[in-house]
Amino acid sequence: MAPLSKLATNRIDDLSRRWTAFPNLETVGYYEYFSQSIHTPSIEQKHVDQSKTLQDFTLKRRTLGVFTHELTHWLDHTSTLWGHGNLIRLYEAIDARKHGREVDLWRIPLALADNKRTHFNEYYTEYGPAADSGRPWVATYTCGREYGLDGRIRNDRPVMFVRFSTPSNRLIVRAPLSVAALLETRAVYAELRADLHFISNLSEDDRIITTKLWQTEFMDRLYMARYAAYTVAAHFVANKAKMTNALEAFRYSSLLAGLALNLPPTLFTALRQPDGLEPWQELIPYLIASQNRGYAFLVLASSLPQEELPVEERIGLMLENAGLPTAPEIYTQTLTEMQALGGGVHLRNTGREQRLNGLLSVGFAYQKSFGPASAPYLANDAVLKADMRAVLPPVILGDGQLLQYGTPLPKQCEITEDWVTQSWDEEKQLQEFFGACLP
Template sequence: MAIDKARMAELKGRSVFPERSAAAEFRFRSQVICLNEIEKAQFEGITDPSAFGSARLMISTIFHELTHWSDMVGTIWGRRHLRTVHSALGIIRNLKVAGTEKHFWKMIALHDAERRLMFPRYYRVQEGNGKLGTPKDSVIDFSGGIEFDAMGRQNAERPILFARFRGTGTFFIRQPLVVGALLETTAVWSEMKTGFEIASTLLNGADSVEKTFIGQELRNLLEDPDLTIYTAPARMVSYFASISDYRLVYEIAASLAFLCLNFREREFNKLRTPAIMHVWERRNDAWKRNLDPAYAFTAICVNAGRWIAGSTVESWIDGGLKRCGLPSAAVIREAAIAAMEAEDDLPPSLWTQQGNYLLTAGLASARARLQGSDPGLTMSLAVAEGLPLPPITDSNCEVGRLAFSTFDYDAWDPEEMFNVEHELDRAVLNILSACR
């Protein structure tokens, strides 16, 4: 089985999910994982983490992308977004049928939902001289804005929460706090945990050396001024909790990010915002109505405050939740699983059956990752829980399988789903040319 190389080349790099490199990408419309620099022979058939001892970056990259997949099919937010995708897929084969025009808005709705995952570059400002420095060295505050609609007018129902980073000298960054940053935070944590897991299998001191490399990679990531759109959640935790241990920072940030991705409408309705956010008045209500996980992350992070001796990740998050008028993280996690179990099938389309299987696989992934505060998706967790992880497309556009996955490969076809993504991509661009 292989994906068409010409179509892959046409869509390559056009996924809106946040990616820091060209090594791999997750196709959010088709849920296909594409490895641009890895061949399936490098990972197929391997079940022992020690076999990846000399290929830590490769397997870490794979679990980074698998986390994007899991967040898409195994969180309340992701499954809601998947419904938007399938709503558009439901009309893709009927575009020339009389009367279908009244449903074209579904493709525009998908485009707008995707656009908000990262927001266009217009909304990010970076200026001045100096350095961003460590998260604790820079000052972080917030501002509020309003999204421009398709007519170029401000839409009061679509406020934007901005993070502002002030580094040394005159260095300044202002950017939207986006869902994409939460997705990148959980994926980096899985990547890092996988790396430490692989490093621990090395002998004769090589494990310590490899773990030092991982720590330096994480430091470079967090202190890079060009990457704050991805690292904002972790930098916020470091600043408001006053923590300099980057590994702990990322564990906390990923844990809170994953929890917020699993907020139901009920949690958003009950959320009390911290005093420093009251200045935006009715915009706070709009953020809640829009079920914005990044907004919830910010409120809880600010309310959780400084990390004190004896704290745990769970207790720090629970403190922030309590000040926001919300139940404990454990209660929210349990409610999220129950909500996923009670969901209806996806909107009808030719691909609903395949999509519904992904929801089943995603529920298994969610149960494993919601057992405690740590949402890291690693090889050891996948093996221990017998997780159904999807097939992966390699650099030759061939489809590979993880030997330890329990995924039903007859229930979901990556080649077919990639082809329909290509079809949907053209249809969305066509309707956009008509109305934007």
């Protein structure tokens, strides 16, 4: 695979500033939504080579750990029902701008809004006077509304929030339970599993010391308000299910997020409303109509039994409590819905259509073979065990080198210099049109 030029990597950085759907407080690496590529600006080939030969925990987590995190994002974007709909709307918007008629240009604001709605602007996160108060955190949920382009509140677009407070009810942070929050809990879980793998390979003395340092850092970061987008889902599960083991909370939040991201549209009406939403009763129909994944996650987490049971039994009871059919029934409906979505895609640009169909096909194969919980585990196995089951994109390193894990993407989906340039040009055209749209 040919390395990318500095111009190409700069263009990916430029795209990420407008299209990264995932919060990124550090610039070690990120998944870039528009071009479906992974870039790690501060990691170069020499760092990767060193991570293979040195038993340096910090180096490994800053390289291999980052790769598992970002590859999990790519897997979730390409292999979930949410991701398939998201990709289709994006590709249809680009096709409308380049080859469509005026009557099709509405797809552009739709795709741009889809991206904003995935993460939500920082405006939607409220930091309270107790933001630096430490632990413990008490979680409750609330419901708000989006603002439209005209600055007015949209009653038809509710937003689920989790409010964290001190035991004396002083606000720490209120964070949206967004799609990005669900994606982050899965990527963080993959990264935590990688950390434990690195620690297990240390000498006994180093393992004891590193474990203590890691646990302290992990718990400190877990209770930092500015990391709420990464931890909100796990915190909510831990509060609802009375879990005291943080790693177990991430395990379950990752699993529940996978279910929420793959819930078929017809099952949103079956979700059993949890206690506490009575003040926002009039918004429930809109949460259902908009297939709000945060709402689906909230219902699942609120339905999770507090008893420590085997995972399958606990999930089965949760689904029953939530008003949903069994996991195999949901899985069958998810696959059917994915096939229906993919079968309805027809773009005027043949190359774009082939690329999209290639991504959807790879993602459908993941879902069919491994199920909704698979992404964090596939990413871990590809990076840490050289497992070839997963078809993955290359990681674009800071020096432009391409690092491949798993099996390379099919030719029509490759990440190349031309693809990055094309994505950058097409994104500018979408923004140009959107700039002409008035509230």
